[in-house]
Amino acid sequence: MAHLRAIAFYIGIYSMIVIIVLFSPLFIFTPHRWRYFYMTRWGRFAIWWLRITCRLDFRVEGREHIPRDTTCIIMANHQSAWETIVMQQLLPRHTWVLKRELLWLPFFGWGLALMFPIAIDRKGGKKALKQVIQQGIDRLKRGLWIVIFPEGTRLPPGSKHRYAIGGAMLAEKSGHPVLPVCHNAGEFWPKDNFTKRPGTITLVIGPAINPAGLRAKEINEQVEQWINTTYRRITSIEALRQSDQGKPV
Amino acid sequence: MGLIILDRDGVINQDSDNFIRSVEEFIPLPGSLEAIARLNQAGYIVTVATNQSGIGRGLFDLNTLNAMHDKLRKLLAAIGGQVEMIAFCPHNPDAGCDCRKPKPGMYLEIARRVGVSLQDVPVIGDSLRDLQAAQAVAARPILVRTGKGERSLAKSANELQGIPVYADLAAAVDALLSGDK
Numbered sequence: 001m002a003h004l005r006a007i008a009f010y011i012g013i014y015s016m017i018v019i020i021v022l023f024s025p026l027f028i029f030t031p032h033r034w035r036y037f038y039m040t041r042w043g044r045f046a047i048w049w050l051r052i053t054c055r056l057d058f059r060v061e062g063r064e065h066i067p068r069d070t071t072c073i074i075m076a077n078h079q080s081a082w083e084t085i086v087m088q089q090l091l092p093r094h095t096w097v098l099k100r101e102l103l104w105l106p107f108f109g110w111g112l113a114l115m116f117p118i119a120i121d122r123k124g125g126k127k128a129l130k131q132v133i134q135q136g137i138d139r140l141k142r143g144l145w146i147v148i149f150p151e152g153t154r155l156p157p158g159s160k161h162r163y164a165i166g167g168a169m170l171a172e173k174s175g176h177p178v179l180p181v182c183h184n185a186g187e188f189w190p191k192d193n194f195t196k197r198p199g200t201i202t203l204v205i206g207p208a209i210n211p212a213g214l215r216a217k218e219i220n221e222q223v224e225q226w227i228n229t230t231y232r233r234i235t236s237i238e239a240l241r242q243s244d245q246g247k248p249v
Numbered sequence: 250m251g252l253i254i255l256d257r258d259g260v261i262n263q264d265s266d267n268f269i270r271s272v273e274e275f276i277p278l279p280g281s282l283e284a285i286a287r288l289n290q291a292g293y294i295v296t297v298a299t300n301q302s303g304i305g306r307g308l309f310d311l312n313t314l315n316a317m318h319d320k321l322r323k324l325l326a327a328i329g330g331q332v333e334m335i336a337f338c339p340h341n342p343d344a345g346c347d348c349r350k351p352k353p354g355m356y357l358e359i360a361r362r363v364g365v366s367l368q369d370v371p372v373i374g375d376s377l378r379d380l381q382a383a384q385a386v387a388a389r390p391i392l393v394r395t396g397k398g399e400r401s402l403a404k405s406a407n408e409l410q411g412i413p414v415y416a417d418l419a420a421a422v423d424a425l426l427s428g429d430k
Contacts, residue, residue, distance in 0.1 A: 060333050061333060063359075064334050202331070233322075233323060
């Protein structure tokens with residue numbers, strides 16, 4: 001049954017991607033706002049369709065923390081494709097720092113390419129960092145928020161990677177605040193899992209971190225500590241709730 | 250899924266004429282957290298709108314307010330409750346802002362962020378100004394007797410005519426949920 005539900009889910013969202021991308025040329029010369037609105041209809045559909053087909057819903061906490069008067073760098077844990085989709089309806093107009101290979105996927109990648117992403121070569125080292133800062137500042141100035149997953153890749157619940165410095169460095173250099181986000185999507189929609197577990201994902205938006213007077217490393221530490229503490233509170237896995245810093249026991 | 254807006258001091262937690270200035274002073278009223286969890290289970294999006302002029306007056310800072318709300322959310326998480334948004338007005342009463350109740354600015358901001366209409370949304374408060382703000386946006390005002398509730402009833406009997414009154418948040422939620430069925 002879970003397989004049938006997942007099949008229905010994927011047929012729906014892939015058909016919708018094809019439809020959206022086929023008509024996207026109509027929006028190439030429109031203001032970004034229009035194009036963004038059009039392209040993000042796919043995410044809205046996907047989240048709604050997920051609830052219908054896989055009975056996977058979500059709830060949000062901390063909407064008051066989204067600043068009104070400035071663009072921000074959103075730093076979040078990464079467990080699933082879900083968080084990249086849902087943020088489109090929860091957070092202001094934004095784009096992503098992503099691995100450039102994603103843009104090469106048929107349809108999906110073409111759609112992504114229209115969203116002003118910062119597409120980096122993961123093995124690019126210093127060059128990639130420079131690109132994040134330069135293009136990041138450009139996007140922030142143009143009124144776009146930026147989503148960065150500092151751990152770089154999707155990880156299963158309970159595992160952790162060292163936080164890359166790019167997002168925090170962008171905050172230090174640009175002076176724009178960091179908005180931390182923590183969720184447990186991987187407990188319901190794990191990476192590389194075809195079927196989804198029914199239930200309710202929790203996504204928490206934390207207090208924005210003002211980078212004034214902070215070094216990038218300190219910003220990263222604050223974000224990581226907030227994400228770890230918050231994760232222990234929202235996880236549905238008992239062992240992770242008890243564990244130190246959200247690490248596996 | 251319906252939206253509901255609660256006042257904070259005197260509805261969710263004990264109020265004080267001297268402001269709630271610290272995490273230690275933030276003490277939930279009996280049954281209020283369980284009432285919020287029941288709302289969540291019934292499918293409500295629970296939000297809070299609270300005047301916190303103590304910040305504008307310099308009595309406590311934003312970090313302290315965040316810590317209070319962190320405490321609230323931790324206590325709620327333990328019983329399966331959850332608050333989607335806690336809107337607050339940090340300004341002094343004489344600052345002339347649009348958010349301080351009885352102005353409806355915070356309710357409008359909640360509606361904008363959550364993406365729903367305020368029409369007939371239940372708004373539970375203990376002061377007249379909570380409910381005036383609700384009336385200004387065609388929401389559904391409900392008074393509780395906790396906090397400043399009794400005082401509000403005595404002082405503003407006329408203005409509060411026709412508004413349902415309950416002993417506390419738990420009783421108001423009971424009535425709301427049984428009425429929904």
